[in-house]
Amino acid sequence: xxxxxxxxxxxxxxxxxxxxxxxxxxxxxxxxxxxxxxxxxxxxxxxxxxxxxxxxxxxxxxxxxxxxxxxxxxxxxxxxxxxxxxxxxxxxxxxxxxxxxxxxxxxxxxxxxxxxxxxxxxxxxxxxxxxxxx
Numbered sequence: 001x002x003x004x005x006x007x008x009x010x011x012x013x014x015x016x017x018x019x020x021x022x023x024x025x026x027x028x029x030x031x032x033x034x035x036x037x038x039x040x041x042x043x044x045x046x047x048x049x050x051x052x053x054x055x056x057x058x059x060x061x062x063x064x065x066x067x068x069x070x071x072x073x074x075x076x077x078x079x080x081x082x083x084x085x086x087x088x089x090x091x092x093x094x095x096x097x098x099x100x101x102x103x104x105x106x107x108x109x110x111x112x113x114x115x116x117x118x119x120x121x122x123x124x125x126x127x128x129x130x131x132x133x134x
Contacts, residue, residue, distance in 0.1 A: 010067040017066060021059015025052050057091065061107060068114075081115040 029052045036048045064084050071080065085108050 006070050006072060010070040013070060014060075014063050014067040017063020018056070018060045021063070022056045024059065025055035028052050028055065060091065061088070081111055085111045 029048070032048055032052075036044050064087075068081065068084070088107055088111070
């Protein structure tokens with residue numbers, strides 16, 4: 001399996017999804033902001049701020065997962081998964097909200113488990129192990 005044909009598509013998916021999530025967050029803030037300002041309570045202001053603030057982080061993670069699915073599983077893609085893990089840690093360090101930072105840090109074991117799980121499945125398929133048909 002060659003990484004070269006799928007790498008540009010995966011990178012475009014990652015960058016496009018991340019930038020799209022930032023755009024969606026800004027549009028949501030512009031559309032929902034006037035509705036929230038009409039009320040007297042500050043609870044809905046806080047909820048809007050938390051939701052809009054977390055959209056880019058979730059968008060980057062979702063686009064990273066989609067980009068991972070595009071890539072074939074190999075040594076190079078395992079390195080990419082580890083780099084994504086480092087990116088999650090850097091994003092968590094830059095995030096001012098403690099809850100979002102904690103969520104991003106907790107995704108690190110999931111990325112590692114996904115890497116090892118997919119690697120094991122592809123390895124077993126390559127050596128000829130097949131699952132029974134139902």
